[in-house]
Amino acid sequence: xxxxxxxxxxxxxxxxxxxxxxxxxxxxxxxxxxxxxxxxxxxxxxxxxxxxxxxxxxxxxxxxxxxxxxxxxxxxxxxxxxxxxxxxxxxxxxxxxxxxxxxxxxxxxxxxxxxxxxxxxxxxxxxxxxxxxxxxxxxxxxxxxxxxxxxxxxxxxxxxxxxxxxxxxxxxxxxxxxxxxxxxxxxxxxxxxxxxxxxxxxxxxxxxxxxxxxxxxxxx
Numbered sequence: 001x002x003x004x005x006x007x008x009x010x011x012x013x014x015x016x017x018x019x020x021x022x023x024x025x026x027x028x029x030x031x032x033x034x035x036x037x038x039x040x041x042x043x044x045x046x047x048x049x050x051x052x053x054x055x056x057x058x059x060x061x062x063x064x065x066x067x068x069x070x071x072x073x074x075x076x077x078x079x080x081x082x083x084x085x086x087x088x089x090x091x092x093x094x095x096x097x098x099x100x101x102x103x104x105x106x107x108x109x110x111x112x113x114x115x116x117x118x119x120x121x122x123x124x125x126x127x128x129x130x131x132x133x134x135x136x137x138x139x140x141x142x143x144x145x146x147x148x149x150x151x152x153x154x155x156x157x158x159x160x161x162x163x164x165x166x167x168x169x170x171x172x173x174x175x176x177x178x179x180x181x182x183x184x185x186x187x188x189x190x191x192x193x194x195x196x197x198x199x200x201x202x203x204x205x206x207x208x209x210x211x212x213x214x215x216x217x218x219x220x
C-alpha cells in the first residue's frame with residue numbers, strides 16, 4: 001500500500017477529536033511530501049538537526065512537533081518554528097525553551113512528559129516533579145511557554161492490560177493537573193503499536209510512524 005493509502009487507513013480509525021502526528025523521523029522528504037499531498041500537515045521528528053533541515057526545504061504550512069528526547073543545547077535551533085515540544089522532562093529544559101522562545105518573540109507550546117512505563121530508559125517526570133513544575137508554570141515562571149498538556153510512553157510489551165493501566169495513570173495525572181492548569185487540552189499517548197488502547201484511555205493525540213511510512217530507515 002502507498003503512504004497515502006496507509007494514511008487514509010489510519011485516519012479512518014481515529015475519532016474526530018484525536019489529532020494525528022505523522023512520525024516522519026528518518027524518512028526522506030519525498031515520503032513526507034506524499035503524506036502532505038494526501039492532506040497531512042502535522043509531522044513529528046525526534047532529532048532537531050533533521051527537523052530543521054526538513055523545515056527549511058518543505059512546505060511552510062507544515063506543523064513540526066519535536067517528539068524525541070530534547071537536549072537543552074539544541075533548543076535554539078528549533079525555537080524559530082517548532083509548533084509543539086512533546087517531551088519536556090525537566091525544569092531546566094523548560095527554562096531553556098522559555099529563554100529561546102523569548103529571543104524569537106514567540107510563545108512555544110509544550111507537553112510535560114510523565115514517566116509511566118516500567119523501563120528505566122524512558123524519560124519523564126514523576127508525580128511530585130510534575131506537580132511542582134505545574135505550580136511554577138501557574139505562578140508565571142515561564143512567560144513564553146504554554147503548557148498544552150501531557151505526554152507519556154507505555155512500556156514496550158505485548159501485555160495490553162499493563163499498557164492500558166499505564167495510559168490510564170497518565171490520564172489521571174492529566175485530570176489532576178487540570179486543576180492547576182485548566183487550559184490544558186492535549187494528552188499525547190499512543191503510537192503505531194498501541195494507539196487504539198491509548199484512545200480508549202482518553203488520548204487526544206497519537207504519534208504514528210511505521211503504520212503510515214513503513215519500517216523506520218536507520219543509517220548503517
